[in-house]
Amino acid sequence: MSSLTTLKKAQSGEITPEMEHVAKDEGISPELLRDEVAAGRVIICKNKHRANCKPIGIGKHLTTKVNANIGSSEAHADLNVELEKLRVAINAGADAVMDLSTGGPIKEIRQAVLKEASIPIGTVPIYQTAIDTIRKKKKGIVEMSADDIFSTIQEQAEEGVDFITVHCGVTRQAMERINRQGRLLDVVSRGGSFLAAWMAYNNKENPLFEDYDRLLEIAAEHELVLSLGDGLRPGCISDATDRGQIQELLLLGELTQRAHDYGVQVMIEGPGHVPINQIETNILLEKRLCHEAPFYVLGPVVTDIAPGYDHITSAIGGALAASVGADFLCYVTPSEHLRLPTVEDVRMGVIVTRIAAHAADIAKGIPSAIERDNRMARFRKELNWEGQINTSIDPETARKLWEGSPSKNGTTCTMCGEYCAIKLINIKGKTPCIK
Amino acid sequence: MSSLTTLKKAQSGEITPEMEHVAKDEGISPELLRDEVAAGRVIICKNKHRANCKPIGIGKHLTTKVNANIGSSEAHADLNVELEKLRVAINAGADAVMDLSTGGPIKEIRQAVLKEASIPIGTVPIYQTAIDTIRKKKKGIVEMSADDIFSTIQEQAEEGVDFITVHCGVTRQAMERINRQGRLLDVVSRGGSFLAAWMAYNNKENPLFEDYDRLLEIAAEHELVLSLGDGLRPGCISDATDRGQIQELLLLGELTQRAHDYGVQVMIEGPGHVPINQIETNILLEKRLCHEAPFYVLGPVVTDIAPGYDHITSAIGGALAASVGADFLCYVTPSEHLRLPTVEDVRMGVIVTRIAAHAADIAKGIPSAIERDNRMARFRKELNWEGQINTSIDPETARKLWEGSPSKNGTTCTMCGEYCAIKLINIKGKTPCIK
Numbered sequence: 001m002s003s004l005t006t007l008k009k010a011q012s013g014e015i016t017p018e019m020e021h022v023a024k025d026e027g028i029s030p031e032l033l034r035d036e037v038a039a040g041r042v043i044i045c046k047n048k049h050r051a052n053c054k055p056i057g058i059g060k061h062l063t064t065k066v067n068a069n070i071g072s073s074e075a076h077a078d079l080n081v082e083l084e085k086l087r088v089a090i091n092a093g094a095d096a097v098m099d100l101s102t103g104g105p106i107k108e109i110r111q112a113v114l115k116e117a118s119i120p121i122g123t124v125p126i127y128q129t130a131i132d133t134i135r136k137k138k139k140g141i142v143e144m145s146a147d148d149i150f151s152t153i154q155e156q157a158e159e160g161v162d163f164i165t166v167h168c169g170v171t172r173q174a175m176e177r178i179n180r181q182g183r184l185l186d187v188v189s190r191g192g193s194f195l196a197a198w199m200a201y202n203n204k205e206n207p208l209f210e211d212y213d214r215l216l217e218i219a220a221e222h223e224l225v226l227s228l229g230d231g232l233r234p235g236c237i238s239d240a241t242d243r244g245q246i247q248e249l250l251l252l253g254e255l256t257q258r259a260h261d262y263g264v265q266v267m268i269e270g271p272g273h274v275p276i277n278q279i280e281t282n283i284l285l286e287k288r289l290c291h292e293a294p295f296y297v298l299g300p301v302v303t304d305i306a307p308g309y310d311h312i313t314s315a316i317g318g319a320l321a322a323s324v325g326a327d328f329l330c331y332v333t334p335s336e337h338l339r340l341p342t343v344e345d346v347r348m349g350v351i352v353t354r355i356a357a358h359a360a361d362i363a364k365g366i367p368s369a370i371e372r373d374n375r376m377a378r379f380r381k382e383l384n385w386e387g388q389i390n391t392s393i394d395p396e397t398a399r400k401l402w403e404g405s406p407s408k409n410g411t412t413c414t415m416c417g418e419y420c421a422i423k424l425i426n427i428k429g430k431t432p433c434i435k
Numbered sequence: 436m437s438s439l440t441t442l443k444k445a446q447s448g449e450i451t452p453e454m455e456h457v458a459k460d461e462g463i464s465p466e467l468l469r470d471e472v473a474a475g476r477v478i479i480c481k482n483k484h485r486a487n488c489k490p491i492g493i494g495k496h497l498t499t500k501v502n503a504n505i506g507s508s509e510a511h512a513d514l515n516v517e518l519e520k521l522r523v524a525i526n527a528g529a530d531a532v533m534d535l536s537t538g539g540p541i542k543e544i545r546q547a548v549l550k551e552a553s554i555p556i557g558t559v560p561i562y563q564t565a566i567d568t569i570r571k572k573k574k575g576i577v578e579m580s581a582d583d584i585f586s587t588i589q590e591q592a593e594e595g596v597d598f599i600t601v602h603c604g605v606t607r608q609a610m611e612r613i614n615r616q617g618r619l620l621d622v623v624s625r626g627g628s629f630l631a632a633w634m635a636y637n638n639k640e641n642p643l644f645e646d647y648d649r650l651l652e653i654a655a656e657h658e659l660v661l662s663l664g665d666g667l668r669p670g671c672i673s674d675a676t677d678r679g680q681i682q683e684l685l686l687l688g689e690l691t692q693r694a695h696d697y698g699v700q701v702m703i704e705g706p707g708h709v710p711i712n713q714i715e716t717n718i719l720l721e722k723r724l725c726h727e728a729p730f731y732v733l734g735p736v737v738t739d740i741a742p743g744y745d746h747i748t749s750a751i752g753g754a755l756a757a758s759v760g761a762d763f764l765c766y767v768t769p770s771e772h773l774r775l776p777t778v779e780d781v782r783m784g785v786i787v788t789r790i791a792a793h794a795a796d797i798a799k800g801i802p803s804a805i806e807r808d809n810r811m812a813r814f815r816k817e818l819n820w821e822g823q824i825n826t827s828i829d830p831e832t833a834r835k836l837w838e839g840s841p842s843k844n845g846t847t848c849t850m851c852g853e854y855c856a857i858k859l860i861n862i863k864g865k866t867p868c869i870k
Binding site for chain 2 (some may be wrong): 189307308336413420
């Protein structure tokens with residue numbers, strides 16, 4: 001290790017420029033932020049090779065952050081489309097973007113994204129390893145080597161990737177537990193399925209678990225955040241919170257401790273598909289089992305029957321999850337379970353997830369979130385429509401709806417017109433009647 | 436009273452044909468349903484003059500129901516548009532519709548809706564009273580008489596309206612409590628504001644409270660369900676769960692008891708605007724203070740800053756509310772706070788609210804809800820796309836997205852293509868690799 005990592009610096013009492021930056025953004029004291037970083041309850045996400053990237057903080061006391069997944073697939077592989085998704089995501093308010101490209105020139109796409117993005121970028125390096133094994137070595141995914149896996153991670157860390165998903169918890173023990181238990185849907189994580197298939201084929205343990213220290217060394221060297229992936233996350237409501245999922249989480253807790261000891265920042269990835277009544281338990285478990293490391297959840301969707309509307313099922317789950325302590329919401333788009341998201345899907349996914357995060361921040365007691373709602377309420381009382389529109393999460397959409405249906409009096413909307421409760425109450429005591 | 440009411444019959448041990456019907460729909464025993472009706476924890480909604488209407492049950496042990504508000508306003512008053520909204524709402528799965536017309540031929544619209552609807556119809560009679568006062572008597576709303584209010588209710592009960600919102604809890608005591616406390620947004624209920632203005636102008640108590648027995652008599656006579664309105668519901672996040680709201684709720688609890696004694700079925704209306712962390716408390720309070728009468732919530736929206744997306748902010752609040760015991764969700768459309776909803780808004784509002792209700796039913800442990808999700812999971816495991824689409828809440832939308840982005844292999848989707856986790860895991864042990 002060439003120098004102290006952010007985590008080690010925090011532990012030694014140092015406040016780095018990145019901590020100053022994040023503390024200012026969040027409106028908390030740099031000392032508090034440093035202490036939370038030192039404890040591993042907050043992470044600062046920024047690879048040391050990124051110059052153009054604003055650092056973000058994720059975790060306790062901070063606003064809930066939103067990630068947007070972009071990336072090509074076999075069917076749609078166009079660098080320019082992915083850059084457009086990146087821009088749209090940032091404009092809509094994404095705090096981070098993961099490039100999950102698996103089609104076309106995936107290295108070029110990643111490098112272009114890293115060059116253009118002003119926010120942290122995450123990846124799942126095993127995708128690149130798997131695809132290189134197929135394309136360059138003309139072999140099957142299950143024939144990739146442990147070295148292939150680590151050299152891809154090394155390469156991406158050097159390129160400046162800020163955080164990576166690593167499915168270290170997909171172990172033989174967890175797989176056996178799932179097999180003994182039985183699941184409606186086995187493994188639905190793409191990276192998790194690569195590793196599960198690799199382990200079955202090679203009759204070996206997961207290299208990301210066996211050689212975890214090798215991973216820590218790379219992460220520490222480049223200030224790369226490890227997002228400990230839930231490769232065994234349940235893929236449907238009925239599999240939620242099962243023994244396979246919790247077995248993996250137990251292991252991720254131990255790996256969190258090892259990372260912290262090594263000076264590496266980690267967050268934990270969580271489900272996925274969780275019924276409403278199990279969400280709070282999932283958050284509590286992660287916090288207890290994983291040293292309160294920041295929790296990064298994918299949705300969760302709260303029902304399986306709404307393809308086409310999974311941005312909404314996941315906004316429900318994400319809002320509830322974040323309100324009880326989840327720190328980082330991965331968006332889900334209307335295309336989830338059906339197709340690769342379009343640019344418009346990206347925009348919709350970010351906006352809806354920002355709404356969920358904001359609603360959770362009110363519940364978390366974040367002062368700036370509450371103040372924004374109060375500002376809206378005051379504009380409503382004043383029937384000040386410009387104020388309402390400009391305070392909206394998506395002013396363009398609010399304006400389109402309001403202006404598209406002009407009221408006769410110009411001061412109310414076409415729902416109530418002259419019978420507007422606010423108007424009637426505001427004039428009470430003056431002309432308390434409508435004729 | 437000409438004969439025993441549904442509630443009195445249940446209390447005397449009788450199982451009516453409507454109870455048989457509802458019990459069958461819900462998959463519970465008629466005896467259990469009868470006992471819950473007798474206790475006032477379930478209501479059966481169907482005016483005795485309605486012939487074409489399917490009765491619905493709302494309350495404990497039953498699936499969460501969804502209401503869609505339709506109705507004209509000053510700016511948009513077209514009978515045919517309102518009938519189209521009614522059809523769209525029913526097709527999208529609404530369990531009940533409220534006609535809140537305030538523009539154009541409101542009596543004709545209501546009668547046409549009642550004639551065409553196969554589901555229960557609700558109204559807010561004070562709208563008609565207020566508008567008649569303006570149009571026919573050429574007076575201000577505050578000049579309507581108590582007799583005007585009750586004769587409208589009588590008329591609508593005779594027409595066959597199944598449930599009415601009556602803001603009996605807007606009393607002097609509650610208004611004083613609000614005034615002493617102060618609110619960001621005073622009164623945002625339209626009917627509530629009419630009554631508040633009337634009380635202030637006339638210096639009198641609310642007739643719906645003072646002459647509550649007169650209301651009970653009409654309701655009992657026609658098997659009309661009273662939806663005890665929350666005319667003082669908070670209109671923004673910061674006013675949620677305040678003393679004015681809870682004062683009104685205390686009174687509604689007393690009025691519930693009086694209605695039950697009289698043999699009249701009631702439900703309680705609830706907010707509106709509630710931050711996520713206060714929703715469970717709101718449900719618990721209603722159940723405790725109002726004899727576990729069914730709770731009918733409007734949303735609630737969980738943040739004020741998302742006009743244009745309030746179908747989503749309310750789906751978040753409604754799903755959470757219903758998961759902890761709310762029984763009946765009033766939809767909110769994308770146009771809320773901006774304009775009168777369009778036909779497409781009605782469709783979107785119902786679908787999104789049905790998603791929220793279904794997600795809550797999973798949390799409530801309703802077997803049919805869970806089984807539907809499991810069916811979807813099995814179709815996903817089989818990569819059976821027709822099955823997935825047909826199990827969806829909106830098959831048309833799911834099909835459009837999936838078919839609009841065809842995958843090369845025809846068996847997966849364009850998100851993962853050949854790297855589909857489900858496909859990879861399904862073939863494990865046979866050809867555990869992709870080349």
